[in-house]
Structure formats: C-alpha cells, structure tokens
Amino acid sequence: MFARRIRRLTARLRRRVTGIAASPFASPAAAACADTLRQAFAVYRTDRLVGIEAGAFAHAIQSRLDVVDPGAEGYRSEDLEQQRDFSVKFRWGHDHDFGAFAVAGEMGDRHVELMANFMALFGLSSEHFRGKDVLDVGCWTGGTTLLLAALGANVVAVEEVRKYASTTQFLATSFGLAGRVEVRPLSIYSCNTTAFRTRFDSVYFPGVVYHLSDPLIALRILYNALRVGGDILVESAGIDLEAPYCRFDGSRIVHKGTREALNRAGWNWFMPSPSALARMMQEAGFTDVQSLWHGPAGRVFAYGRKTSPVAICRAGLSVPDIP
C-alpha cells in the first residue's frame, strides 16, 4: 500500500516537473512494437476505401459523433438516469487518422498500447494472430478489431451497444474486410450458444471484464468459445493488491461530472486484483494463467490457455446449465 502511494506520488511529481506522463509501455521493446503496430493500423486511411467515396465515408462517421440516441439501445426515457452515458451518447473509442480526416478517441492510442503491452508482457510475436480465428469482445468503435485484422486475423467482434457494433461493421466493410471481419451486436452473455462453441483460436478480451456483472460466467463462455490449444488475452481495470480481492463499484458511483450531464462513469462492477482475476480464469477452465499488475498503465494484464476441455464447478452458477 505504502509502496504504491510512493509510486503514484513519484509519477505525479515527475509529470509536474517534466510535463511528461510515465510511459504506458511495459518496456522499450513494447514501445518499439507499438511503432510497428501503428504502421500496420495506418492501412485504414481514406485512400484505401473500397466501394465508398471518401466524402460519404467521412460524413457517415462524423454524423454519428456525439449523437444522443437512447432509443437506439432500447432505453425508455424514464429509465435514462440509470443508463450509462456511453451507451446513450455516441462516443468514439480509439484515435484514428483516416488521412482525409482524423477522429480523436476517448481512449487515445489504447488499441496500439494494449496490443504492444500484451506482446511484451507475455512474449507474443506480432505474428501471433496471423491466420487465426479471433473473438474480439467489446469492440467499441472498432480500433481493436481493425488492428487484429491488420495483423492477419479473421475476426468475429461482439459488442453490446448496437451503435458501436454497426460502426465497427461499417468500418470493416468500408475497408474491404467483410470476408474477414464479422461484427455481431451481442452481449457476451448471448454468446453462450453452439454457434460460438470451439470456434476460435484466440479470444481478445481487454477493457471489458470489470464492466460485467458476472465475470466468471463470461470467462466460462469465452473458454467454451475456444478450441483446445487456444488462448485468451485479458486486460482490466483493477486494484493493485497481492491478495485475491475484488472491489465492488456498481452503477451508482459518479466518478466525474454530474448525472445531469450524463457523465456517469460508475458502470464498473467488480475491480479485480491480478490474483483474483487469475483465480476466476482458472475457475473458468484456463491453465497456464499469468496475471500481473502493469503499473504504468495502472491495469491488470492476464493470459491463459485452454489445454483440454475441463468441467466447471457447478455450485451456485447463475447459468446452471452452462456447459
């Protein structure tokens, strides 16, 4: 606890004195890898569009930004107070320079930083996804999906917010990826079907597990989605503790702004420590689990594999008949 406070204070002081935030990368190798990934992502520019003219493409993107449309997600106006602003108002996810225009994402360069950190922390190469069937869970406006496709993956992306799923599909189609990228407007919990079982070589699962009310069931669904030999890459907000603890936040916490401004950030449910996430992954069936706190990013990064089909403990499951 004390060491963590010192680390935070040092980072804050460093920012004040130098104006430079600590690098989000796990190592110089990760930063170098990020440069390669940025180049791979740079194929998604307006001069590479397929079947759509640059002006129409730009209009289709720009006309979505900041639109407030709760009805699109099926919300009733009387329930709006209870819904997250992210689903009510369209917010772009990751930075994207389309060439003719650019869109700043709320998560900046995160799609690139994430992938570079996964590769550095778990010793994966940039060829890791090439030719593989990959499930991208919670794709937002498609930064991670497009990056996976640029790395040679065949991607199925799922996203519970319909406007983001349709945007990701629009991007994939506009860049001629319709045969390699399929986007489904689905919650992860709706992937507990035979259509998703043993279909994937890899599951890409960053930035979502702490948004889930039932992380263990979600992890089991993803375990079931993998073929034997497959792997999962998980990243999460969390708590920097050795013990296997989760902090419960829930939907009533407003971290910033006001409810009136629909600026609710309190839709995080369980915030795991690295060892808590590792235990959840093991309960879901994963082996060779590695889970660690990546200080500069202030997040948990984890990796696991499906080495054989194993049963789940059936006591108290919220979905009793889950395979």
Ligand SMILES: C[S@@+](CC[C@H](N)C(=O)[O-])C[C@H]1O[C@@H](n2cnc3c(N)ncnc32)[C@H](O)[C@@H]1O
């Ligand atoms: C913080 S964003 C992370 C986006 C991207 N995966 C990344 O790591 O940068 C979380 C995304 O997961 C989606 N999401 C949250 N709960 C979900 C669920 N139950 N099923 C599918 N998507 C979900 C959100 O709508 C949002 O687009």
